[in-house]
Amino acid sequence: MAKDVGLTTFQLSRLFGRVVGKSMPALLRERRMHRAAELLRSTGHNIGDVAFAVGYYSISAFSRAFSREMGMTPSEYRRRPTDGQGTDTSPGLQPFAAGG
Template sequence: MLFRQTTGTTINHYLTTVRMEKAKELLMDLSNKLYDVSYAVGYMNPSYFSRQFKKYTGLFPSEYREKIMAEKGR
């Protein structure tokens, strides 16, 4: 309750946001495998991570990576 009053969000939403923003950062490095990114941000099930990432960004991690790389190539 105190966390929500202070931050305006739930601890689960905050944690998800932090994890997904870190995942987006890690996905920019092509040497990072998708499952390694999943583990690095605290998801032990890469499939679940992919679904959560899609919910958060609207794209699966591989789609996000392709989009970022295409934008960098411009």
């Protein structure tokens, strides 16, 4: 990506951080965890499947990242009261796409 815009990787990373306010990996992690939270809230899929869907192959690494971002473990998040919407147990988990 840096090459496409005529910058070094370091320059792109610094510019991105200045404009967005966080690093590219931090933004990607944030988006993954918010997508995971959505899946935990709206599906009955197990935590391992949710972790895999957002790009984690280790449940423990996923749980640590989720806890850092959301302030609670995935299990705690799932057990908290819902907003009255209930849960959707639809079967399809789609892999995480950084752009979507």
